[in-house]
């Protein structure tokens with residue numbers, strides 16, 4: 643398969659790239675930094691790109707994929723967490739920054755990919771349980787992932803030949819969780835306590851283990867209606 647994955651330099655995106663390469667696929671990776679562990683694989687093609695560079699993103703995607711006629715799977719995985727704090731303490735420019743990475747970059751990527759590549763079979767946007775849980779403190783991140791769910795739902799109507807899903811991947815032990823783990827306890831934000839206690843347990847697998855499990859769920863997504871938000875823990 644030809645698979646495009648954003649956010650391959652670390653965490654879940656790295657886990658996905660490693661897993662799909664080990665299983666004989668060709669992977670097109672996009673992030674700002676390269677992951678040295680992937681670079682040596684001849685089936686790994688890399689574009690160093692800030693996905694919020696909206697001016698250059700479409701043309702760079704076009705050049706990167708000019709030989710590619712078909713993508714079997716696109717995983718829109720690149721994302722960022724917002725600072726854990728109350729929404730009232732959060733400035734609009736902080737929210738905009740998170741929306742740019744988690745939502746608007748994915749809108750431009752879907753537009754550019756559907757222009758550049760003749761056939762795309764499946765697009766999975768990595769969402770989060772935070773898109774529906776309304777956990778106090780998850781302010782801009784929750785807003786961005788909820789908007790991402792609807793973005794995917796709307797695109798599913800416009801592209802009936804592509805199967806779309808916004809998929810919550812469950813907890814994964816990545817840099818994002820390191821940030822939460824490093825925060826001081828705060829009673830105001832009960833989800834923080836739950837995540838801290840999940841770290842190092844089987845509830846929060848390594849990116850490599852999570853990617854293997856999630857890829858099996860991705861194979862089954864086409865049994866569901868296109869455009870839904872699904873959570874791997876409930877499939």
Ligand SMILES: NC(=O)c1ccc[n+]([C@@H]2O[C@H](COP(=O)([O-])OP(=O)(O)OC[C@H]3O[C@@H](n4cnc5c(N)ncnc54)[C@H](OP(=O)(O)O)[C@@H]3O)[C@@H](O)[C@H]2O)c1
Pocket residue numbers: 648649650651652653654655672673674675676691692693694718719720721722743768769770771810811812813814815816817818819
């Ligand atoms: N970890 C969890 O428990 C968890 C739970 C639910 C959902 N998720 C979701 O899973 C996805 C992956 O997160 P992770 O936990 O693996 O986090 P991570 O280790 O921080 O990885 C984030 C990835 O996104 C890329 N990225 C961020 N900003 C970018 C930008 N402006 N341009 C290009 N690439 C950018 C980073 O690459 P560069 O810095 O090299 O650009 C990196 O490869 C995210 O969408 C996240 O919301 C994670």
